[in-house]
Amino acid sequence: MAAPVVVSTPPQAAPPVQAPTIEPAPAHGVDALPAIEVPQPLQSAACLAHTQAAQARAPVAVHRWVDAAGITHYSDQAPPANAQGHRVIAVSGAPAIDVQASGYDVNLPDQLQQRAVADALGVQRVMHDTLGVPIPSGMRLQIVFVRSEAAYAQQIGDPSLAKSSGTYSTVDRTIRVRMQDQDEVNFAVLRHEITHALVHESIGNLPVSLNEGLAEYFGRYRSGGMGGQVDVGGQRTAMIGAAPGGDGSEALVDLLAREGSGFYTEALAAGERERRYLRAYSLVALLMRDREGRAALQGVLAAQAGTPCVPVAAERLLDAAYPGGLRRLAAEWSAFMRNPPDDIRAY
Numbered sequence: 001m002a003a004p005v006v007v008s009t010p011p012q013a014a015p016p017v018q019a020p021t022i023e024p025a026p027a028h029g030v031d032a033l034p035a036i037e038v039p040q041p042l043q044s045a046a047c048l049a050h051t052q053a054a055q056a057r058a059p060v061a062v063h064r065w066v067d068a069a070g071i072t073h074y075s076d077q078a079p080p081a082n083a084q085g086h087r088v089i090a091v092s093g094a095p096a097i098d099v100q101a102s103g104y105d106v107n108l109p110d111q112l113q114q115r116a117v118a119d120a121l122g123v124q125r126v127m128h129d130t131l132g133v134p135i136p137s138g139m140r141l142q143i144v145f146v147r148s149e150a151a152y153a154q155q156i157g158d159p160s161l162a163k164s165s166g167t168y169s170t171v172d173r174t175i176r177v178r179m180q181d182q183d184e185v186n187f188a189v190l191r192h193e194i195t196h197a198l199v200h201e202s203i204g205n206l207p208v209s210l211n212e213g214l215a216e217y218f219g220r221y222r223s224g225g226m227g228g229q230v231d232v233g234g235q236r237t238a239m240i241g242a243a244p245g246g247d248g249s250e251a252l253v254d255l256l257a258r259e260g261s262g263f264y265t266e267a268l269a270a271g272e273r274e275r276r277y278l279r280a281y282s283l284v285a286l287l288m289r290d291r292e293g294r295a296a297l298q299g300v301l302a303a304q305a306g307t308p309c310v311p312v313a314a315e316r317l318l319d320a321a322y323p324g325g326l327r328r329l330a331a332e333w334s335a336f337m338r339n340p341p342d343d344i345r346a347y
Helices: 110-131 149-156 183-202 208-219 236-242 249-257 272-287 291-306 314-321 325-338
Strands: 005-008 060-066 072-075 084-092 097-103 139-146 166-169 174-178 221-224 227-231 344-346
Touching: 097 110, 110 139, 110 183, 110 208, 110 221, 110 227, 110 291, 139 149, 139 183, 149 174, 166 183, 174 183, 183 208, 208 221, 208 249, 208 272, 236 272, 236 325, 249 272, 249 314, 249 325, 272 291, 272 325, 291 314, 314 325
Parallel strands: 097 139, 139 174
Antiparallel strands: 005 166, 060 072, 060 084, 166 174, 221 227, 227 344
């Protein structure tokens, strides 16, 4: 199997089991492309997240330089001898996450590196402060922006995914984003993949519905000033259309029980994947709404961190931790989707 990745990609026919399976577009109020995820092998980086010893890290020099094709690069490695415009833009003690961004075949704006760092550290901070997600000590995350489909397909090693919008590899801890015309689309995809990276490295193989729900929720995170915010009410019409019928119990159990390709498949009708994504996002948005919900979600994450290789039984844990159990959670989740709040949450 190719290197395990978390990918954002456009709608295509679902591939067979054990191959990448397609997810729908993250709903961030912009025309983002859909997403895809490859099942993680047992000994993935996520599984081994808690075996990595924390080590003190030396100061890092960040080099900015321009290659012969005019592409600007940022790296902790000194550039080749023929590089132009080389300068060291920062020398300091590395943060908990060392984020480096570069363009493969596209010249990046100077501020992109800073914004990518701000988004990564902002998502990390909120996940730590609100959900107790451990900070992955010494994590180095590479972000590569690619413009052309051919170059992107070559980068991810699978031409069939040439139209995808982003990937995260747990092998080399690299996010690859295929540049779109809208900057906000690129950053929504980037935040989605950053969340996957943090979950894989800090928590382990979280059940896919919560994994994707978290990625969708924090994909909406926007840094600003000393904090950031999440626009919960974006795409209200789509959320209402994806709301489950009845009391929501059957739909919630089905969502939580889906694993691997079972979450991404679209075997019955067009729009199934998008509906699952909206439902997964809405579940996390509901749980993040108040202290009771956050405590229940935090309990699932803590349990998963204790056994990072095997996804926990999220439905059992939520039934025990959420006041009123899974039945009340299903009813509130269904009501939440039928009348989504016009809510902007500040962190």
